[in-house]
Amino acid sequence: MFRLIKVTGQSLEPSYREGDFVLVLKIPFSLWKPRPGEVIVFRHPVYGTMIKQVERFAPGSGEINVIGTHPDSTDSRQFGPIRRQDVVGRVVWQIRKPAS
Numbered sequence: 001m002f003r004l005i006k007v008t009g010q011s012l013e014p015s016y017r018e019g020d021f022v023l024v025l026k027i028p029f030s031l032w033k034p035r036p037g038e039v040i041v042f043r044h045p046v047y048g049t050m051i052k053q054v055e056r057f058a059p060g061s062g063e064i065n066v067i068g069t070h071p072d073s074t075d076s077r078q079f080g081p082i083r084r085q086d087v088v089g090r091v092v093w094q095i096r097k098p099a100s
Contacts, residue, residue, distance in 0.1 A: 001026045003089065005041055007051060011068035011075070012039065016051065019097035024089040032090065033057060034064050039091040042066070042082050047074060051091065 007020040016022065016039070024041045034040060034057040041051050042064075052066035052075055063081035067073070076082070 002092075003041075005049070005051070005088075010070045011073040012051060012053065013070045015069060016094065017097065021095040021097075022051065022091045023093035023095070025092045026089040029062070029084050029087075033059065034084075034087075034090075040064070040066065041088040041091065042086045043088060044079065044082065044086065046079070049088065052076075 003024045003026065005022050005024055007016050007022060008018055010018060022041070034054045036054055036056060038054045039051060040054055041049060044050050052068055055065040055067040055076065057064050062084040064084060064087070065076040065081050067075045067077070
């Protein structure tokens with residue numbers, strides 16, 4: 001199943017900019033394990049839907065540390081690891097917003 005999501009914020013600039021769209025593939029964890037460098041979309045109880053890069057995945061606990069590429073990114077350095085059940089899916093395609 002796919003989902004189209006609009007990027008808001010600057011967390012993954014310059015690779016993903018505000019106004020870009022990403023196509024997210026929902027894959028069960030039994031078929032996919034997050035790898036460092038992959039970009040995922042997840043739900044955070046305080047910050048809502050977020051897009052970040054996987055920094056580390058702990059298979060035993062299922063916890064995922066995520067990180068943004070922008071220096072001011074709010075990520076696992078502030079809120080800790082995310083749970084695998086909070087992952088919406090993996091970004092498989094990006095649609096860049098037209099340059100202004």
